[in-house]
Amino acid sequence: MRLRLPGRSPDQPDEVAADREETRPAAEPDAETTQAPAPGWTRGLKMKRASRSLAIASAQLLLVAAALWLLFYVLGRLWSILLPVVLGLLIATVLWPATRFLRRHRWPPALAATTVLLAFILALAGIVTALAPSVANQVTELADSATAALQDVQVWLQGPPFNLGEDQIGEAVDSVINSIQGNAQNIAGYALTGVSAVGNSLINLILALVLVFFYLKDGPRFVPWLAAQTGPRAARHVAALSYKTWATLSEFIRQQALVGFIDAFFIGLGLWILGVPLVIPLAVLTFFGGFVPIIGAFVAGAFAVLVALVSNGFATALIVLGIVILVQQIEGNILQPIIQGRGFNIHAAVVILAVTAGSSLAGIIGALLSVPIAAILAVIYRYVRDELDGRHPEISDDGTQARVTGDDSGAEVVEERVAPPAGDPAGH
Numbered sequence: 001m002r003l004r005l006p007g008r009s010p011d012q013p014d015e016v017a018a019d020r021e022e023t024r025p026a027a028e029p030d031a032e033t034t035q036a037p038a039p040g041w042t043r044g045l046k047m048k049r050a051s052r053s054l055a056i057a058s059a060q061l062l063l064v065a066a067a068l069w070l071l072f073y074v075l076g077r078l079w080s081i082l083l084p085v086v087l088g089l090l091i092a093t094v095l096w097p098a099t100r101f102l103r104r105h106r107w108p109p110a111l112a113a114t115t116v117l118l119a120f121i122l123a124l125a126g127i128v129t130a131l132a133p134s135v136a137n138q139v140t141e142l143a144d145s146a147t148a149a150l151q152d153v154q155v156w157l158q159g160p161p162f163n164l165g166e167d168q169i170g171e172a173v174d175s176v177i178n179s180i181q182g183n184a185q186n187i188a189g190y191a192l193t194g195v196s197a198v199g200n201s202l203i204n205l206i207l208a209l210v211l212v213f214f215y216l217k218d219g220p221r222f223v224p225w226l227a228a229q230t231g232p233r234a235a236r237h238v239a240a241l242s243y244k245t246w247a248t249l250s251e252f253i254r255q256q257a258l259v260g261f262i263d264a265f266f267i268g269l270g271l272w273i274l275g276v277p278l279v280i281p282l283a284v285l286t287f288f289g290g291f292v293p294i295i296g297a298f299v300a301g302a303f304a305v306l307v308a309l310v311s312n313g314f315a316t317a318l319i320v321l322g323i324v325i326l327v328q329q330i331e332g333n334i335l336q337p338i339i340q341g342r343g344f345n346i347h348a349a350v351v352i353l354a355v356t357a358g359s360s361l362a363g364i365i366g367a368l369l370s371v372p373i374a375a376i377l378a379v380i381y382r383y384v385r386d387e388l389d390g391r392h393p394e395i396s397d398d399g400t401q402a403r404v405t406g407d408d409s410g411a412e413v414v415e416e417r418v419a420p421p422a423g424d425p426a427g428h
Contacts, residue, residue, distance in 0.1 A: 004273065016348040032064075040271065048093055057379065065264065068308070070246045075150060076361065078362055079362060080200075083204050083362055083365065083366075083369070084204045084205075084207040084211060085208075085211060086154070086369050086372070086373065086418070087205070087208040087213045087365065087369060088207075088209070088210075088211030088215060089211075089215065089249065090249060090372055091120075091208060091209070091212075092212050092216055092251070092371065093246070093250045093253050094120075094253055095116050095117065095120055095216060096215075096219065096250075098116045098119075099112050099116045099216045099219075102115065102116065109216075109217045111216070111219050112216070112217075113213050113214075113216035113217040114213065114381055116216060117209065117212055117213055117216065123210070126195055127284070130147050131281055131284065134281075135278065145251045146225035151206065162221055162360070178269075201363075201364075201365060204365065209397050221241045223238075223239055223243070223402075223413055224239075224404065224406075224410075224411045224412050224413045225411070226238055226239075226242060227239045227242070227402075227411070227413060228404060228406070228411040232404075235392050235403075236401060236403060236404070237383075237387070237394055237406060239402035239413050240383075240393065240394040240401070240402050241379070241380065241383050241397075243402065244379050244383065244393075245376050245379055245380075248375050248379050249372055249375070249376070250375060252372055253291075256290050256291045257290070257291075259290050259331055259335055260286065260288065260289065260290020260291060260330065261287060261290075262335060263286050263289075263290055263297060263300075263327055263328075263331060264283040264284070264286040264287035265283070266302075266323075266327050267282070267283065267286050267301070267323060267324060267327055268280070268282065268283030268286070270319075270320065270323040271283075271304060271323075274308065274312065274316050274319060274320065275310055275312065275316075276304070276307060276308045276311060276320065277307065279312050282300070282303060282304050283305060283306065285300050286300040286301075286304070291368055291371075292355060292368055292370075292371065293355075294348060294351050294352060294355070295351075295352065295356040295367065296367075297328055301321075301324035301325075304320055304322050304324060305317050305320050305324065308320040326331040344346070346371070346374060346375060346378060350374060351371055351374070354370040354371055354373070354374040355367050355370050355371065357370060358371075358373070395418060399417055400415040400417050400418070401415070401417075401418045402414075402415060403415075403416050
């Protein structure tokens with residue numbers, strides 16, 4: 001039933017409707033139109049929801065960045081403690097096969113660890129003792145060759161196209177000497193800093209060797225103890241990740257040792273054929289440089305070329321440079337894919353960044369440990385990624401899985417065979 005307002009006839013149109021008709025723009029035959037659609041009523045709501053999601057994602061990103069910054073800050077502050085731990089772990093991967101052999105032949109763990117560690121120290125001392133006399137003798141000859149080379153450079157500068165006189169060369173030499181004398185205080189400070197760094201390195205090495213003894217003596221107990229500190233669900237992941245990390249370090253050491261030996265053999269052979277001095281020290285430097293991928297080989301090759309240039313001249317240095325480049329190309333394109341395969345793959349850019357970060361934090365030792373640490377981080381990342389994808393990384397390739405068992409008296413890790421998960425015929 002419709003009510004009629006007083007004073008209004010039934011046929012009188014509604015005022016509101018009339019106002020709407022009046023305010024509606026009349027269509028003009030020549031009006032310009034646009035291709036953009038007219039705004040809908042839900043556009044504002046969607047924009048508000050998108051802004052809220054963007055704000056939440058930005059806050060999460062800032063929190064993650066702050067957590068990473070705090071983590072790296074704490075690691076940087078504790079690097080003096082972490083350095084001998086990681087260095088000792090790396091040395092332990094080299095010495096563990098010999099220790100395991102002795103333990104399997106009923107040697108007590110402490111005796112086996114002590115024997116292997118002492119043999120390692122004596123081997124290093126023997127290498128240094130054997131190389132020191134030859135290095136001392138040949139360094140003297142190399143210094144004489146460097147003096148003769150500088151005289152040749154002086155004669156070359158006096159001739160065309162430079163035509164420099166002896167007075168000009170003398171003034172340049174005097175300028176360099178005065179500059180050195182003016183910065184004597186800074187040079188002395190750098191020398192003291194270098195001596196302090198050497199002292200800290202020796203302390204870290206001694207501490208690392210002490211930790212190596214405990215790694216070799218009590219190594220098999222570490223994984224059960226570490227896994228027992230977590231809950232039942234996380235224990236198998238802790239044990240599996242520990243075994244994968246140890247296997248990665250061991251594989252890295254074996255691969256880089258083999259590659260470094262091949263590089264040292266062929267480069268040393270080329271230096272010996274060309275009559276370059278310091279062949280054995282340069283070969284040893286090349287071998288240890290192999291443990292710092294890319295950067296180590298470059299530095300060792302540069303030393304070999306420099307020694308050849310000073311001792312044998314420009315032509316021999318060019319031949320040595322060609323030998324170094326040839327060996328490095330064979331290593332990078334043939335040996336590395338064959339030895340390492342696809343399972344242990346770190347991009348060259350990651351290696352360079354890791355070596356740069358490690359050397360800036362701890363010098364030579366940091367550069368040596370940077371790539372193994374990067375490999376461990378890669379193992380952890382891949383494990384977490386596979387776990388999130390439901391690929392069961394805790395199951396090894398042989399179909400076994402680590403499980404922590406025990407009671408209040410102690411815990412141990414046992415390997416149990418498990419059925420392949422549904423939809424994963426490979427078992428992981």
